[in-house]
Structure formats: structure tokens, C-alpha cells
Amino acid sequence: MSTTNAVPVQKSQRLTRTNTLQFLLRGRAFIALILVVGYFAITLWPQFLSTQNIEIVSKHVAQNAILAIGMTFVILTGGIDLSVGSIVGLTAMIAGLLMNNGIAIPALGVVVYPHTWMIVVISIVAATLIGMINGLIITRFNVAPFIATLGMMYIARGLAGLLNNGATFANLVGRPELGNTGFEKLGAGDFLGINYSIWLMLVFALVGWFITTRTPFGRHVFAVGGNERSAELSGVRINRTKTMVYMISGFCAAFVGLIIASQLVAAHPATGNAFELNAIAAVVLGGTSLAGGRGSIGGTLIGAFVIGVLGDGLVMSNVSSFWQMVIKGGVIILAVIIDQVQARMQARIALQQQQETK
Amino acid sequence: MSEMTAAALSADDSAVPEPIVLRAEKITKVFPGTVALDSVDFNVYRGKVNVLVGENGAGKSTLMKILAGVEQPTSGRILLEDNEIHIRSISEAAAHGIGIIFQEMTLCPNLSVVENIYLAREVTQRGLVIDRKTQKQKARELLHRLEQNIDPDKQVSDLRIGQQQIVEIAKALAQDIRVLIMDEPTSALSESEVEVLFRVINDLKSRGVSIIYISHKLDELLQIGDYVTVLRDGRLVETARTNDISVAWIIEKMVGRNPAALFSRTEHNIGEVLMKVEDMTLPRPGGGYVVDHVSFDLHAGEILGLYGLMGAGRSDLVDCLAGARPEARGQTTLNGQPVRAITVPERIKSGIVLVPEDRQREGLVQSMSVADNILLASLDSYSNGLFLVSSKQKEAVKGMVKSLSIRVANVGQSITSLSGGNQQKCVVAKALLTSPKVLMLDEPTRGVDVGAKSEIFEIISRLAEQGYGVIFISTELKEVLAMSDRILVMSKGAITGEFSRAEATEEKLVAASAIGHGLAGAANQNGEAQINEHN
Numbered sequence: 018m019s020t021t022n023a024v025p026v027q028k029s030q031r032l033t034r035t036n037t038l039q040f041l042l043r044g045r046a047f048i049a050l051i052l053v054v055g056y057f058a059i060t061l062w063p064q065f066l067s068t069q070n071i072e073i074v075s076k077h078v079a080q081n082a083i084l085a086i087g088m089t090f091v092i093l094t095g096g097i098d099l100s101v102g103s104i105v106g107l108t109a110m111i112a113g114l115l116m117n118n119g120i121a122i123p124a125l126g127v128v129v130y131p132h133t134w135m136i137v138v139i140s141i142v143a144a145t146l147i148g149m150i151n152g153l154i155i156t157r158f159n160v161a162p163f164i165a166t167l168g169m170m171y172i173a174r175g176l177a178g179l180l181n182n183g184a185t186f187a188n189l190v191g192r193p194e195l196g197n198t199g200f201e202k203l204g205a206g207d208f209l210g211i212n213y214s215i216w217l218m219l220v221f222a223l224v225g226w227f228i229t230t231r232t233p234f235g236r237h238v239f240a241v242g243g244n245e246r247s248a249e250l251s252g253v254r255i256n257r258t259k260t261m262v263y264m265i266s267g268f269c270a271a272f273v274g275l276i277i278a279s280q281l282v283a284a285h286p287a288t289g290n291a292f293e294l295n296a297i298a299a300v301v302l303g304g305t306s307l308a309g310g311r312g313s314i315g316g317t318l319i320g321a322f323v324i325g326v327l328g329d330g331l332v333m334s335n336v337s338s339f340w341q342m343v344i345k346g347g348v349i350i351l352a353v354i355i356d357q358v359q360a361r362m363q364a365r366i367a368l369q370q371q372q373e374t375k
Numbered sequence: 376m377s378e379m380t381a382a383a384l385s386a387d388d389s390a391v392p393e394p395i396v397l398r399a400e401k402i403t404k405v406f407p408g409t410v411a412l413d414s415v416d417f418n419v420y421r422g423k424v425n426v427l428v429g430e431n432g433a434g435k436s437t438l439m440k441i442l443a444g445v446e447q448p449t450s451g452r453i454l455l456e457d458n459e460i461h462i463r464s465i466s467e468a469a470a471h472g473i474g475i476i477f478q479e480m481t482l483c484p485n486l487s488v489v490e491n492i493y494l495a496r497e498v499t500q501r502g503l504v505i506d507r508k509t510q511k512q513k514a515r516e517l518l519h520r521l522e523q524n525i526d527p528d529k530q531v532s533d534l535r536i537g538q539q540q541i542v543e544i545a546k547a548l549a550q551d552i553r554v555l556i557m558d559e560p561t562s563a564l565s566e567s568e569v570e571v572l573f574r575v576i577n578d579l580k581s582r583g584v585s586i587i588y589i590s591h592k593l594d595e596l597l598q599i600g601d602y603v604t605v606l607r608d609g610r611l612v613e614t615a616r617t618n619d620i621s622v623a624w625i626i627e628k629m630v631g632r633n634p635a636a637l638f639s640r641t642e643h644n645i646g647e648v649l650m651k652v653e654d655m656t657l658p659r660p661g662g663g664y665v666v667d668h669v670s671f672d673l674h675a676g677e678i679l680g681l682y683g684l685m686g687a688g689r690s691d692l693v694d695c696l697a698g699a700r701p702e703a704r705g706q707t708t709l710n711g712q713p714v715r716a717i718t719v720p721e722r723i724k725s726g727i728v729l730v731p732e733d734r735q736r737e738g739l740v741q742s743m744s745v746a747d748n749i750l751l752a753s754l755d756s757y758s759n760g761l762f763l764v765s766s767k768q769k770e771a772v773k774g775m776v777k778s779l780s781i782r783v784a785n786v787g788q789s790i791t792s793l794s795g796g797n798q799q800k801c802v803v804a805k806a807l808l809t810s811p812k813v814l815m816l817d818e819p820t821r822g823v824d825v826g827a828k829s830e831i832f833e834i835i836s837r838l839a840e841q842g843y844g845v846i847f848i849s850t851e852l853k854e855v856l857a858m859s860d861r862i863l864v865m866s867k868g869a870i871t872g873e874f875s876r877a878e879a880t881e882e883k884l885v886a887a888s889a890i891g892h893g894l895a896g897a898a899n900q901n902g903e904a905q906i907n908e909h910n
Contacts, residue, residue: 233754233763236754240751242742244742247739310742
């Protein structure tokens with residue numbers, strides 16, 4: 018009898034301890050962010066935490082975060098999108114082309130200059146269509162996402178160069194007589210003193226969080242990544258879900274392209290080169306599993322901040338760019354190792370619960 | 376307790392105390408927060424089949440994992456031929472001559488049958504190059520011994536689950552073993568394959584190999600076992616000779632109470648024809664048919680049993696009906712209306728839903744919670760067009776958990792934290808939430824303990840009472856006979872027999888399931904794997 022009394026006590030203590038550790042591991046991205054910010058706040062006191070610097074860092078983070086939010090959807094289904102960096106460049110170039118050269122209609126012998134808002138819409142639609150093509154190649158022709166989007170990475174980058182023979186579209190301010198001015202406001206404008214791009218990041222994060230957690234589509238995304246066959250037999254439209262996530266990814270990339278072009282008031286065909294890797298790093302750092310089915314938008318946002326703060330902090334600390342790369346790589350690998358530890362722990366807890374409920 | 380049993384055994388004057396090859400003494404295994412094994416003694420008699428039974432979570436698997444080196448005991452000793460040994464890994468266990476066949480399959484689907492059998496034990500020429508010819512030769516002999524006609528070069532993913540299980544057994548036999556642990560080896564096998572397996576086991580026994588055998592199929596245990604050890608809640612309940620005990624005895628010891636009727640079949644009224652299937656056909660790549668022009672009716676409130684050997688086309692037939700095989704041809708009529716739906720989502724909407732055969736691979740999303748799994752197929756009913764309404768969802772999940780008595784502390788917890796039986800109930804719950812008219816259950820009781828099994832039968836009966844049309848597939852003759860109102864037998868893709876409840880007997884079903892197969896029994900025919908099976 019005495020043993021049966023002793024067991025529950027021991028049980029609950031052990032569980033509390035594993036729960037605490039589990040809690041810490043789950044919040045690891047957030048803890049990492051606090052550590053990184055704390056470190057630079059102390060070593061770079063006081064300029065690192067100045068309002069001005071916080072806004073600069075956030076602006077840098079915003080671009081990567083928006084890309085990473087789109088990438089999160091893709092990775093949650095177990096896919097990957099390597100083409101987003103190129104889509105960023107292509108969108109910027111499309112916007113530049115429409116603004117500076119307009120649309121020539123040879124049959125009528127006229128050149129149509131769309132309004133600024135139309136330029137934005139057309140660029141976004143184009144990028145979303147590219148995402149859709151990615152999705153269709155992957156679902157209809159059964160091409161592995163890595164290969165399909167790798168191909169699209171080259172294609173989109175090539176198209177970006179073709180639009181102006183590799184040259185930059187400069188001075189994207191438009192002309193008042195054509196009614197296409199105001200493009201630079203997207204990058205430079207602010208609301209309540211905060212840059213538009215930061216607002217956009219917040220809106221994307223909020224909407225992304227809502228879609229992933231509160232809509233049937235979001236549930237389908239997780240199900241497809243967790244067990245595609247089960248999802249299919251449950252009536253989830255696998256192909257549609259997958260195509261949609263690549264469209265979302267393209268959509269997000271379009272905004273990043275527009276923001277950059279607007280901030281620079283110019284569109285260069287190499288814009289967004291290698292951005293896809295930063296986005297993937299942010300997603301992984303945020304605890305989303307590359308195998309699919311596990312992860313969150315909130316985590317991705319934090320992951321993007323960790324990478325951004327780390328990058329800017331190291332620059333301000335005058336660390337050589339080579340060491341920056343080494344450190345960034347180390348952080349990413351460490352994040353995945355911790356992720357694995359947590360997954361193993363979760364499996365053990367599941368096993369435990371199984372035996373307890375029995 | 377164990378001293379008592381030992382005394383009881385030696386009192387049996389016909390038996391000289393049999394030599395014990397492997398002895399586990401006072402094994403305790405504590406996981407953080409739970410005691411999985413509590414000072415358990417277990418003896419493995421040489422050249423005998425030592426059966427281990429208990430409900431899910433009783434500690435059988437943990438004990439096996441300890442003997443196989445997968446887990447380390449918290450305390451206690453393991454003695455092999457009276458020498459204490461420490462087994463720290465599967466390869467160390469293998470070095471001691473202890474082999475294990477896991478319940479969850481451990482084959483690599485991307486490798487061939489031969490490659491799997493010799494994985495990590497490759498036969499090489501001078502330790503460098505794999506000697507493919509010898510490996511293949513030996514693999515073929517092994518498979519032949521198992522009376523299986525499986526092509527050794529075939530990729531494992533192209534085999535049916537039952538055949539994969541056979542390969543798993545062949546893999547264990549390829550090692551030089553004196554103790555072989557088999558964790559539910561028959562859960563995926565058809566009756567005739569089970570017979571083959573039993574012959575192999577007897578053959579191994581005569582060579583002095585000791586078998587540790589775990590299964591949920593109780594009559595099977597009595598047939599093959601020599602000693603039965605019952606575990607309950609991590610404790611040893613009793614060990615006995617099979618000659619001295621009955622199924623009822625085992626259930627009583629396992630459950631700790633008197634076995635209620637396992638098959639709780641209630642009388643229900645059979646109504647009008649609900650679903651009419653005409654000329655359902657699924658071509659086999661490379662000629663012939665997987666489902667060969669099948670026609671049948673299903674009535675409202677009827678439990679229609681579907682029996683057949685592995686590869687007979689039962690699962691393929693229900694897959695076709697569920698819309699999972701776009702290449703299938705044939706007409707389906709539901710309530711007199713032709714069903715034009717082709718895809719799975721459309722079929723679900725029209726009221727035909729499948730609880731698939733392989734729970735882990737096709738039924739669950741392991742990374743999601745209990746609630747999310749239950750809701751997955753019917754999310755549209757819980758959204759206001761755009762967003763999910765959590766109150767509606769909660770209510771639906773709560774209702775299902777209650778009506779199917781799914782044992783779960785919190786529906787937000789991971790689906791993998793449930794026992795097999797409760798996981799299965801979640802898959803059934805998911806299907807029921809789509810408000811179907813026809814429910815097809817493909818092997819719903821596989822790998823589920825006795826208690827949960829009887830609960831699943833209860834659910835099936837209740838559904839029939841409520842007027843659902845139920846198609847019930849099982850490889851276990853007794854289950855099909857006990858549950859069904861009518862039984863269809865399939866062989867080689869075609870229906871070869873139809874029996875009413877009154878006229879069905881085990882012999883008739885077996886005879887019908889062998890039609891179209893040679894006299895040697897149907898087992899050999901299973902070599903014709905269905906390539907598209909799991910695509």
C-alpha cells in the first residue's frame with residue numbers, strides 16, 4: 018500500500034520537471050532572441066537600443082520575415098520554395114519596367130503607363146502566378162518541390178535580367194503627367210512614425226497566424242505535411258492545398274520585391290539574390306520542421322528577428338563578414354539540434370501519456 | 376508468485392523441469408513519471424514457444440525491448456544460460472543470439488527484399504563487395520522455407536503489409552539465433568499465412584530455437600504456445616502451461632475480471648437497399664484485374680462482412696468505393712441515385728467514407744492533436760465559410776469522445792499519446808463526423824487489445840442499429856462470422872461466395888476464399904504483389 022501512495026507523488030514531480038524543460042525548449046526561439054538582443058544591448062550600449070536603430074533593424078527584418086512567412090506555409094506542407102529570391106528580383110523589375118517604360122501596344126502605336134496602384138497589383142499578380150506555376154509543376158507533374166523551385170529560381174532570375182538586358186531601372190519616381198508617382202512612399206512612408214514595411218510585416222504575420230490556426234485551409238496545410246496519405250483519404254484536396262502554399266509564397270515575395278524597389282527607388286535584376294536561404298533559416302530557427310506538419314508563423318517571425326538582430330548587431334560590432342557567416346551558420350545548426358532534442362522529448366512524453374491513460 | 380508457478384509446474388509429473396535458456400529476474404523499468412515494469416520475472420524455456428500476453432500498456436513491449444537491447448532495465452538481471460549479460464543494443468542482442476521481429480515494421484521501403492534481409496549483415500566478398508548472388512540465393516531459400524513466392528529483387532514498398540511481415544520474419548531467420556522474439560507477427564497475415572508461420576515456428580522449435588511470442592489473438596496463442604505468461608499493469612500475473620488453461624482463463628487474468636462477451640452484437644433491423652455497386656473494376660498494371668467486375672448490394676442497417684486472403688482485392692474494392700482509385704470503373708448507386716462523384720472529397724460528401732486499413736500510414740496525421748485528427752475530414756462543417764468556429768469544433772469532438780468512449784485526458788494532446796485502440800476510435804470518429812451513409816471499415820481491429828476490440832465491435836453494432844450501411848473487413852474468421860449479417864468472400868479480385876449469417880461457417884469461407892487458387896493453398900499466390908497498392 019505504501020508503494021502505491023509513493024508513486025503518484027514521484028510521478029507528478031517528474032512530470033513537472035519535464036514540463037518545465039519542455040516549456041523552455043518550446044520557447045527556445047524566443048529565449049534566443051532575448052539572449053541576442055541582450056548581448057548587443059550591453060556590448061553596444063546605448064546605440065543598439067536607440068529608437069532609430071530599432072527601426073533600422075526592424076526594416077531589415079521585415080523583408081526577410083515577409084518572405085519567411087510565405088515560406089512557412091510551404092515548409093509546413095513538407096515542401097520548399099527556392100524561387101522566392103528570384104521572384105523578389107523579378108517583381109522589382111516588372112514594377113520598374115511598368116513605371117519607366119510602360120506597356121507598349123504596337124498595334125495602336127501607343128504606350129500605356131499604368132497608375133502606381135495598378136503597377137503594384139500587376140506585379141503581385143505576376144508573382145502569385147509564378148507561385149501557381151510552381152505548384153502546378155509540383156502537383157500535376159509530380160516534380161519534387163526542390164527541383165521544381167530550383168528550376169523556377171533560374172527562370173525567374175533570367176527573366177528579371179531579360180526585362181532590361183541586365184540593366185537597372187533607375188529613378189522610379191514616375192512622372193506627374195503620367196499619373197504614376199508615389200511609388201517611393203511604399204518604402205519610405207510611415208504610419209504613426211513606423212515604416213510601412215514594418216506594418217506590412219505585422220499584417221502578414223497576423224493574417225498568416227490566423228490562416229494557419231483558424232481556417233480549414235490552415236488545418237489542411239498541417240495535415241498534408243503531417244501525413245499526406247491520411248489527409249488525402251480524409252478528403253483533403255492535396256493538390257489544391259499544395260498549389261495554394263506556393264502561391265502564398267510568391268505573393269509574399271512580390272511584396273518584398275516592391276518594398277526593396279521602392280526603398281532604393283530603383284530595380285536591379287539581382288535584387289533578392291540568395292534571399293530564399295535567409296527565409297528558410299528563419300523558418301527553421303522558428304521551430305518549423307523541414308519534414309512538414311510542425312511549426313508556426315509566430316516562431317518564424319521570432320526566427321527572422323534572431324537572424325536580423327544577429328546580422329545587424331555583428332555588423333555594428335565590426336565583426337568581419339566572414340565571421341558573421343560562420344556565426345550565422347552555427348546558430349542555424351544549433352537551432353535544429355535543439356529542435357531534434359525537443360522532438361525526442363515530446364515523443365517520450367507521448368509514450369508516457371499513452372501508458373498513463375491506459 | 377513465480378516460485379508458486381514453478382512449483383506448480385514441477386508438480387506436473389510428466390514434465391522434467393525444462394531447461395531455461397534466458398531468464399529475466401526482477402526486471403523493473405521506470406520511465407519518467409511511470410513504472411512500466413514492476414519487478415517482473417520471466418523465463419524462456421529452451422525449444423518452446425513462450426507466450427507473453429497482456430492488454431496494451433501492460434508492459435509486454437517494454438519487456439521485449441529490454442530483452443532485445445532496445446531499452447535498458449532500471450533494475451534487475453538478465454541471465455543467458457545462467458550467465459548474467461548486459462544487452463545494450465540490438466546488435467549486442469544479436470551477438471548473444473537474440474533476434475526480434477518488431478510489431479511496427481522496420482523494413483526500408485526503398486530497398487529490395489534481399490537488401491532488407493541482409494541489411495547490416497551483408498554477405499561480402501573479402502569484406503568489400505556485396506556478394507549479390509549468394510545473398511539472393513540464400514534469400515530465396517529463406518522465402519521458400521516460409522512458403523512464399525516473393526521475388527527477392529522486388530522493392531519492399533511494392534509488397535503488401537502481410538508480405539512485408541513475411542520478409543521481416545525472413546530477416547530474423549537469416550541470423551543465427553537461439554532466442555527469437557516475435558511481437559504480433561500475425562497481425563497482418565491471412566489465415567493460411569499464419570499456418571505457414573506456425574509450421575516455421577515448429578521447425579525452429581525442433582532445432583532448439585526458443586521463441587518469445589506476443590499476440591493479441593488468444594486462440595492462436597493456445598494453438599502455438601507452450602507456456603503463457605500474463606502481464607497486467609506492469610506486473611507479472613501468472614505463468615502457466617497452455618495445456619492447463621483456456622481462452623477464458625487468459626482473458627480473466629489479463630483484464631482482471633470475468634470476460635464479458637467479446638462480440639457484443641445487438642439485433643438490428645435490416646432495411647432497404649442503400650448502396651448498389653455494379654461492375655466495379657480496377658485493372659492491374661500489366662494485365663488482369665485487381666478488382667474483377669464486382670457487383671453487390673448493401674442494405675441500410677446491415678453489417679456486410681468482406682472476407683478473403685491477403686491480396687484478394689478486399690482493400691482495393693473499398694478503396695475504389697471511397698474514390699481513392701481514380702482508374703477504377705463501375706457504377707455506384709446510393710439510395711437509388713447514381714453516385715457521380717469520383718474523388719475522395721466528393722465521395723465523402725455523397726456519404727461514402729472509408730476507415731483505412733493502415734492506421735499509422737493512412738488514418739492519422741501523427742503530428743496533429745486528437746481533436747485536429749477527429750475534425751480533419753469535416754472541417755467545412757465547422758467553419759463559417761472562412762474561419763473555424765472553435766465552439767462548434769469543441770462540441771463535436773466532445774460528443775465523439777463521449778459516444779465512442781475514447782480514453783483521452785485532453786483532446787489537445789498529441790494523437791500518438793493514445794493507445795492503438797483509442798487511436799483507431801479516433802479514425803472512426805473522424806469518419807463518423809462526415810455524417811456518412813455508408814461506412815467502410817478495413818481491418819478496424821488490427822493491433823488493438825481485447826478491451827478496445829470489443830468496444831469497436833460495440834460501435835459497429837450501434838452504427839448498424841442507427842441505419843448506417845457498414846462494410847466490415849477482417850482477416851480474422853471469427854470476427855467476420857460473429858459480426859456480419861451477410862458475408863461476401865473475395866478471391867483474386869472477384870466475389871467467390873456469398874453467405875447469409877445463418878449459413879456461414881469457417882469451412883465455407885475458407886473454401887470460397889481459395890477458389891481460383893491451386894490446391895497447395897492460397898498462400899503461394901500472394902507473390903503477385905499489387906504494384907499500385909499504396910500509391
